[in-house]
Amino acid sequence: MQARVFVTLKNGVLDPQGKAIENALRGLGHEGVEKVRQGKMFEIELADTDADSARERLQVMCERLLANTVIENYRIEIGGQDAS
Amino acid sequence: MQARVFVTLKNGVLDPQGKAIENALRGLGHEGVEKVRQGKMFEIELADTDADSARERLQVMCERLLANTVIENYRIEIGGQDAS
Amino acid sequence: MSTEPNEIEITPEIVAEHGLTTDEYGRILNAMGRTPNRTELGIFSVMWSEHCSYKSSRVWLKTLPTEAPWVICGPGENAGIIDIGDGDAAIFKMESHNHPSFIEPYQGAATGVGGIMRDVFTMGARPVANMNALRFGSPDHHKTRQLVNGVVAGIGGYGNCMGVPTVGGEVNFDPAYNGNILVNAMCVGLAKTDRIFYSAAAGIGNPVVYVGARTGRDGIHGATLASAEFDDQSEEKRPTVQVGDPFTEKLLLEACLELMATDAIVAIQDMGAAGLTCSSVEMADKGGVGLELDLDKVPQRETGMSAYEIMLSESQERMLMVLEPGREDLARQIFAKWGVEFAIVGHLTDTGRFTLKQGGKVVGDIPVRPLVDDAPSYERPWEPTAPRPALAAADAPAPNDMGDALLQLVGGFDGCSRRWIWEQYDHMVMADTIAWPGGDAALVRVHGTKKALAISTDVTPRYCFADPVEGGRQAVAECWRNITAVGATPLAVTDCLNFGNPERPEIMGQLVGCIEGMGEACTALQFPVISGNVSLYNETNGVGILPTPAIGGVGLLKDADQRTGMAFQAEGESIVLLGETRGHLGQSLYLRDVLGRVEGPPPPVDLARERRTGDIVRGMIRSKLATACHDLSDGGLAVALAEMAIAGGIGATIDLPGTDIAPHAFLFGEDQARYLVTTTQPEVIQSMAEASGVPATVLGRTGGTELTVNKCLTISVEVLRDRHERTLPEHMAGS
Amino acid sequence: MKAAVIVFPGSNCDRDVAVALHQASGTAPAMIWHGDSTLPDLDLVVLPGGFSYGDYLRVGAIAALSPIMQAVRRHAERGGAVFAVCNGFQMACEAGLLPGALMSNAAGKYVCRHVAMRVENTDSPFTGGYDAGQRISIPVAHHDGNYFADDATLDRLEGEGLVAFRYDNDNPNGSCRDIAGILSDNRRVLGMMPHPERAADAALGGTDGAAMFTSMVETLS
Numbered sequence A, B: 001m002q003a004r005v006f007v008t009l010k011n012g013v014l015d016p017q018g019k020a021i022e023n024a025l026r027g028l029g030h031e032g033v034e035k036v037r038q039g040k041m042f043e044i045e046l047a048d049t050d051a052d053s054a055r056e057r058l059q060v061m062c063e064r065l066l067a068n069t070v071i072e073n074y075r076i077e078i079g080g081q082d083a084s
Numbered sequence C: 001m002s003t004e005p006n007e008i009e010i011t012p013e014i015v016a017e018h019g020l021t022t023d024e025y026g027r028i029l030n031a032m033g034r035t036p037n038r039t040e041l042g043i044f045s046v047m048w049s050e051h052c053s054y055k056s057s058r059v060w061l062k063t064l065p066t067e068a069p070w071v072i073c074g075p076g077e078n079a080g081i082i083d084i085g086d087g088d089a090a091i092f093k094m095e096s097h098n099h100p101s102f103i104e105p106y107q108g109a110a111t112g113v114g115g116i117m118r119d120v121f122t123m124g125a126r127p128v129a130n131m132n133a134l135r136f137g138s139p140d141h142h143k144t145r146q147l148v149n150g151v152v153a154g155i156g157g158y159g160n161c162m163g164v165p166t167v168g169g170e171v172n173f174d175p176a177y178n179g180n181i182l183v184n185a186m187c188v189g190l191a192k193t194d195r196i197f198y199s200a201a202a203g204i205g206n207p208v209v210y211v212g213a214r215t216g217r218d219g220i221h222g223a224t225l226a227s228a229e230f231d232d233q234s235e236e237k238r239p240t241v242q243v244g245d246p247f248t249e250k251l252l253l254e255a256c257l258e259l260m261a262t263d264a265i266v267a268i269q270d271m272g273a274a275g276l277t278c279s280s281v282e283m284a285d286k287g288g289v290g291l292e293l294d295l296d297k298v299p300q301r302e303t304g305m306s307a308y309e310i311m312l313s314e315s316q317e318r319m320l321m322v323l324e325p326g327r328e329d330l331a332r333q334i335f336a337k338w339g340v341e342f343a344i345v346g347h348l349t350d351t352g353r354f355t356l357k358q359g360g361k362v363v364g365d366i367p368v369r370p371l372v373d374d375a376p377s378y379e380r381p382w383e384p385t386a387p388r389p390a391l392a393a394a395d396a397p398a399p400n401d402m403g404d405a406l407l408q409l410v411g412g413f414d415g416c417s418r419r420w421i422w423e424q425y426d427h428m429v430m431a432d433t434i435a436w437p438g439g440d441a442a443l444v445r446v447h448g449t450k451k452a453l454a455i456s457t458d459v460t461p462r463y464c465f466a467d468p469v470e471g472g473r474q475a476v477a478e479c480w481r482n483i484t485a486v487g488a489t490p491l492a493v494t495d496c497l498n499f500g501n502p503e504r505p506e507i508m509g510q511l512v513g514c515i516e517g518m519g520e521a522c523t524a525l526q527f528p529v530i531s532g533n534v535s536l537y538n539e540t541n542g543v544g545i546l547p548t549p550a551i552g553g554v555g556l557l558k559d560a561d562q563r564t565g566m567a568f569q570a571e572g573e574s575i576v577l578l579g580e581t582r583g584h585l586g587q588s589l590y591l592r593d594v595l596g597r598v599e600g601p602p603p604p605v606d607l608a609r610e611r612r613t614g615d616i617v618r619g620m621i622r623s624k625l626a627t628a629c630h631d632l633s634d635g636g637l638a639v640a641l642a643e644m645a646i647a648g649g650i651g652a653t654i655d656l657p658g659t660d661i662a663p664h665a666f667l668f669g670e671d672q673a674r675y676l677v678t679t680t681q682p683e684v685i686q687s688m689a690e691a692s693g694v695p696a697t698v699l700g701r702t703g704g705t706e707l708t709v710n711k712c713l714t715i716s717v718e719v720l721r722d723r724h725e726r727t728l729p730e731h732m733a734g735s
Numbered sequence D: 001m002k003a004a005v006i007v008f009p010g011s012n013c014d015r016d017v018a019v020a021l022h023q024a025s026g027t028a029p030a031m032i033w034h035g036d037s038t039l040p041d042l043d044l045v046v047l048p049g050g051f052s053y054g055d056y057l058r059v060g061a062i063a064a065l066s067p068i069m070q071a072v073r074r075h076a077e078r079g080g081a082v083f084a085v086c087n088g089f090q091m092a093c094e095a096g097l098l099p100g101a102l103m104s105n106a107a108g109k110y111v112c113r114h115v116a117m118r119v120e121n122t123d124s125p126f127t128g129g130y131d132a133g134q135r136i137s138i139p140v141a142h143h144d145g146n147y148f149a150d151d152a153t154l155d156r157l158e159g160e161g162l163v164a165f166r167y168d169n170d171n172p173n174g175s176c177r178d179i180a181g182i183l184s185d186n187r188r189v190l191g192m193m194p195h196p197e198r199a200a201d202a203a204l205g206g207t208d209g210a211a212m213f214t215s216m217v218e219t220l221s
C-alpha cells in the first residue's frame, strides 16, 4: 500500500527556507510570488493492505518520528486519499 | 491563487534521507515499512488569477530554481488540482 | 540500458559512443584476441579514458620531481605520503570534480569532497583537513551565484558532516570559467608510518570484499564524461549525477579505521571514478594477480542491474579490499557494528585475468596486464605559448587616486575577503586548527603533539595564461611562500592540473609549459610532487578555461608555538619588506582591476632568490624575531599591508624608499619572493638579511587606526575592512 | 567526576569534548556507544556535537530514538547532569529533555564562527564559573541552531531563569530572544548551540569556554 505524509511548519513558525526561496524567485523576476512555505513529503510503501490500520500506524510514525509537533503539522494521504 | 509544487528524486537516484528514515522506522518496530522516499513540497501563493498562466510560470520556476531536473522530478498542483 | 544484452555486435557507433578511437579499438581487439562483449568494451573504455589512463598527460607528468628523503610514497597510489617524524605520516591528494559540479553544484562538489577523503583514508589515514580550490565565471554571469551557492554548500555539507575541518582554499572569478567552473578538493590525513595500507592485491585465493554503499545506476560513464568537452547539449544529455551520502561515508571511515587497526587487510582501494572496474583492475594489476568477481554478490540498490551497469556504476561511499584468509568474520563484525554493508564478492586467482560472473555465467574475461599496460599514451602535438611583450612603464599609468585604487583591489572579487565562503565550512572541528582560513597557510596540529601541518593551495591562472612556464613556477613558489610565511618547512605538494582540450596544440602547449615550470620550481625548492590529478577538456563550445594548475602544498612546523600569523600584533613595531622590488605590473591585479587591462608578461620567478628569501624569513619567524609575517602576492605591497592591518585591527604609517620605481608600481607591483614582517628588532632583521644577500627595507611602523603611505594614501582600517568584507556577502545576497 | 560521552553514528565532536573534559578533570571520560541501553553510575553525561544519523529527516531526531537515550532520560530524571552541545542540544529537544526545537538558521546557511554571548544564569553546575552578565566569545558551527519555542514556554524559561546564554548582539541563526543555551527545570540539563570545547585551549583562539569544564568538575564530582 502506498501512502504519502506531508509535514509542514505550523502557522506562526518562521520558515527561513521558504522565505529564502521566495526571495530567490523574486530575484529571478517572478514578481507575483506572494508567499512560499517549504514542507516535506514522504512517500511510504507499506506492507499493510488495510487502509485503516495503515493510517493508524502512520499516525504513530508521524507522532514519534516524521514530524516534530512542537513546530510541525502533518497530513496523511493513503493511496491518493486524504486522511486525518 | 494557491499552488503546490512537489519535488521528488528521480527513480534510481540515491535518497540517503529516505533510507535513514526507513531504517529508523524499522528500528521503532514498524516492520511493514518497505520503502521511504523523501521529497520536498512548496506551497506557493501567486498573484495570478489565471490557472494556465500560473502553471506556465510555475514550470519556469521549477526548471530554474525549485528542482534540479538532473536528479529531480517535479509536479505542479494548482488550487488542489494536479497539473503538468 | 539494462535490457540491452551483453553479447552485441560492436559497431563503430558503439565504439565511438564509448569515447574510443578506431585505433584504440584495434588495441582492444589485439589485447582480447577476440571481439569484446558490451561489458568488456565498457571496462576498456573507462580504463582507457583520459580520467583513468592519463593518456595525454602521462609522458609529461613523468618529468615532475617526486622524490625527497622524507617522501614515503609518491604518485601512483591513492594518495602521496610524507614522513613528518616520530612515526607520523601525512597523506594527501587533490582532485577535481569540475563537470559534475557545473551540472549539479551541490551534489557535484559534495561528492568531490567525499571522493578525495576516501583516497586518503583508504591508505590508513584519518583525514584531518580539507582544502578547496574554486574557479567561477564572471560574478555577474547569470549562473555564477547559483553555482557559488551550491558548490560552497556542497563542500560544507559533506566535510562538516564528516567532521573534518575545511581549513582553506582559494577562489577566482573570471569569464573564462563561465561555462566550466573548477572545483578542486584536497584532503590531508594522518597515519602512523608502520600502519599504511596499499592497493596491491596478494595471496591467490584471498577473498575480495566489498564494503560501503550499495551499487546503483549512478553516474555511469562519469569517467568518460570527465574526459569529454562540454557543448550546449551537455545539459540536455543530463548524465545521472551521484548524490553524496556523507553519513554513510563517516561510518565507512570509522569502520575502515577500526579494521585497519587489526591485521586483516592485505590491500584496499576506494571506488572512485569507474568504480568497481578501476578498483579491481588496479588492485589486480599492482599485485600481478588475477581477480574473479561474482556480480550476484555485489550489494545492489536496484533490481535488474546488468553486468555493464554494475561494473561502470560510480555510486559513492564504497571500498574494495583483499582480506587475509580467515579474517572475514572479524571484518564482517566491525562493519556490522557500524551498520555498513559488507560482502565477499570474489577472490584472487593465478590466471592473470579479470573474470566476471553473473547468474553462473562468465560475462566478462579480460587479461589484466594488457588492460593496464596497453592503455594508449599520446605525445600530442603542442605549441609553446608566444611570449608577451614587456609592458612599458608608461603603459601602466598611476591611478587617479592611490587610496581608491587600493580599495578597489581589496574589495575586488579576486582580492576581497573569502569569509562568506569559509564561515560556511566547519574549520574548527577536531579542535586542532590553530590557524584558520584567512591567513597565508592554515595550520592544523598533529593531535596530541606540538607539531602542526601547514597547508596552502595556490595558482594564479592569469599568469599561467600569459606564460605557462612562468605561471607554473609561480604557482609552486607562491604555495611554498605561503607555507613559509607561517613558519613551517614546506615538504611536498599535490596538484590538480585543469586545462582545456589537449587535442588542440595551443592547449597542450599550456599543459606542457605549466608542468615544465612546476617541475623546475619543485626541484629548486625541494618540494616534490607526491600525488595529483589531471582534468582536461574543460571547454565549452571550443572556449577553454585559463590554464589552472592548482598546487596544494603541505609543510611541517615542529613546534606550533613558533608559528606566526599575518595580523599586526602591536603598535609601534617596525615593518620590514624582505626581497627585491622592481615594480612589475604586467598581469598584475592592479592592471586588470584598476586599469581594466590584461597585458604583459607575468612577474618572473627567480627560484634561487625565492629559496634564499624564504629560508631566512622562516628563521626569523622561528626565532620570534618576526612578530607577524605575510607574503606578497596579488595586489603587491599595498594589498599585503592592508590585509595585515585589517587582520590585526591596527594601522600603520610607512614611507616608500627613494628609488626610481614609480610609487604606484612600488605599491601594486607583483614582484615575487617578497614578504612583509613586523618586528621590534629591525636592525637584527636587516643585518641577518643582508648577510644572506636578501634586501631588507624598513618601511615604517604599525600603529593608529589608519593605514598611511606617506605622499600616497591614508585610509582608515575600518574602511579597508568594510570594503574587504562587504563584496561577497553583498553580491551573494543579490544587491 | 565520573563522566561519559555518548557516541552516536555520525557524532564528530565526541573526541573534542572528551579532550576538554580530560584536561579539566585529569581523567578521560568513558566513551559509550549509542547502541547500549544502560549507563553506568555517572555524574555527567555528554551529548556531543556532530551529525548523528547524518541529521537526516530533522537534526537530532533519529538519535533521540537510540536505545541509549532511554537510559539518558532515566539519568536525567534521577537528577543526573547532562551537557548537550550543538547536535546534543538538538537531540535533547527532540527527546523531550529540554523544551522547544532547533530549526534551520534564518540565513539558510551553515555558520562557523566565534559569537559574542552573555552568561545569563550562573546558578547551575555548568555556568558557576562565570559572573552573571559576563560577556564571552565561543564558536558556533551549525546549520540548525535557530531555537524556537512558543511564547508561553519562552516566558517561562525567562521567568524561571532557565536561559543560560544569550547571543550578545551577535545572533548567528535567528533564534528566539537571542537564546544560545537553556537549562532544564532542575538546572541539571544544559543544552547549548555554541561549542565551549573549542574554546578551552589558547592555541585554538580563546579560552572563554574553559570555565564551563572546570565548573562541571568542581560541582559534579
Ligand SMILES: Nc1ncnc2c1ncn2[C@@H]1O[C@H](COP(=O)(O)OP(=O)(O)O)[C@@H](O)[C@H]1O
Binding pocket: C132, C133, C134, C166, C167, C168, C169, C170, C171, C418, C421, C422, C436, C437, C438, C439, C440, C441, C442, C457, C458, C482, C633, C634
Ligand atoms: N574556497 C575557500 N575555502 C576556504 N578558505 C578559502 C577559500 N578561498 C580562500 N580562502 C582563504 O582565504 C585566504 C586568502 O586566500 P588567498 O588570497 O588565495 O591567499 P594567498 O594570497 O595567501 O594565497 C586564505 O587563508 C585562504 O585559505
Ligand SMILES: [Mg+2]
Binding pocket: C439, C440, C441, C482, C630, C631, C633
Ligand atoms: Mg599568502
